[in-house]
Amino acid sequence: MSCADHSEAMLQIARESLAVNALDCPVERQDIEQLTYADAQFDTIVCFRLFHHFPTQTIRQRAVSELCRVARSQVVISYSSPWSASSIARRLRALFGGRKSQKFTTSLKEVDACFRTQGFRLVKDFARSPFLHTLHVALFERVQ
Ligand SMILES: C[S@@+](CC[C@H](N)C(=O)[O-])C[C@H]1O[C@@H](n2cnc3c(N)ncnc32)[C@H](O)[C@@H]1O
16 A cells, blocks of 8 residues: 655645554655556555546546556546536536635546546446535446
């Protein structure tokens, strides 16, 4: 197991949390667009609560390409759905002059397309309540 994030402050939180739980694993500073890991270094990659920070399709595709490069068989990724009640409310608020959300939403269709170009297929998309909650988690696997 290995943990990574771009922010030193977040890596410190991860180190403290690992220590409290008596776990030991490498914690590394990485940029998801240019990971320093080898091809297929990990069986499974979990990328949690990062995708919604990326404003463009180009960046999202670069991130997914890197995740798929270092994952031998599976990638679990979370993303923010544009079709939940809270995402729709956020767009309406922005439309009527409210603050624009910094949370970038992505449709499952786009997430799936990013993975397909890398030879992965969607196994399952999860959400606690898809029409209420924005956070989705999708599992992709490498097509053999
Ligand atoms: C909402 S936090 C989630 C942190 C953690 N994954 C969690 O679920 O608690 C988003 C994290 O993405 C990290 N991040 C932003 N851009 C990144 C990049 N290009 N590469 C790696 N991490 C990045 C930030 O440093 C931040 O810690």
